[in-house]
Amino acid sequence: MSEFRMPSLGADMEAGTLVEWRVAPGDAVERGDVVALVETDKGLIEIEIWEGGVVDRLLVAKGTKVPVGTVLATLKTAETTPAPPVVRASPGAKQLARELDVDLASVRGTGPHDSITRADVERASSKPPPAREGQLDLAAIRRAIAAAMARSKREIPHYYLATEIDVSRALAWLEAENARRDPTERVLFAAVLLVAVARAAREVPEVNGFFVDGAFRPSSDVHAGVAISLRQGGLVSPAIHDVHRKSVAETQAALRDLVARARAGRLRSSEMSDATITVTNLGDQGVASVFGVIYPPQVALVGFGKVVDKPWAEGGMIGVRPILTATLAADHRVSDGHRGGLFLAAVARILQKPEEL
């Protein structure tokens, strides 16, 4: 038997309100399934479970606000129970089946390995699928930002570095890539920058990880927190996971999905809690340079400004090139200017060979 607890979804989260269970006692769950919807200061977050098994008991009722760490449910794991007959269905399909009173055992799956999809459930039901609306409490989001940023400036000795990067090769490569892509598959420059940051962070690990209990814990994976402004105001920084292993196209797809869900108030718990480095891009707003505030317990934030045409000398010749200012705000308890400089130099070098991204 194991316990499923209210997770911490950010440095300053103390409690969350259980809005909805996505599972019922007896349901089989797999690692990564969304099992609950929780309201926090940053909006509604889908909570994933990190252990497979069968849901035993739900201990917290809908609408209840509980502190981080509270046991929400118990789970029979493989060690405690014989394997039940497993219905292969996506978490979304399971949720929809509950909402539409559809017995999954009676549904024929058309997904991978005959798993049941949302479309299968919709077909099996006589009811129309329910409309879902995201809910965002902007005042609460602003309070959460204020708490995290005040803590950051109180506790983290920031240092700042900036460098100018000639991005003519990267932009030319991107233009050629996008010219042969359908609009739905076009890549934004922001995705190229995310991949470059992730690969540079693997070279200089002091900018990637967490400072916890007086010590730095580097991360071997790069989960890039992306600062996303909400259209109604406010800001969230959910993570795109494993960017160091993703192509530019995969990163673009993940970014597009993340922006859409952030603005709909439908982020997942893992995305809110495990960014290892944050990237903020204010080029769209015409900002020249970004000097950011690190999101604790992370140890670095990378900023990108607007690409502007500037005179640029290379090989003894002066020409006009598109220039991007990249900045690093980093935690001096973990790294120093020398290592931070190497990180920015790595970003610049990687962007000179975009075809390798």
Added chain:
Amino acid sequence: MRDPNDVRRAVLAAITSVAPEVDPNAVDAKRPLREQLDLDSMDFLNVIVAIHRDLGVDVPERDYAKLATLDSAVAYLVAKP
């Protein structure tokens, strides 16, 4: 040749699908859309995707500047084969 009124409606529908808070009647047809409506790169790409879906027009990246204002977008999309 598409009907300019149909195209204008389609462009505004694409914009409001991305930025639901925008009042289509309040859009200044001569001011840059991105600045006026606070559309970032992702929003603008999503508008391009919606136009592609609804009008069947594939706007290449090099022509994005021609969709800067509502008026210029309508003129471009009406004439685009």
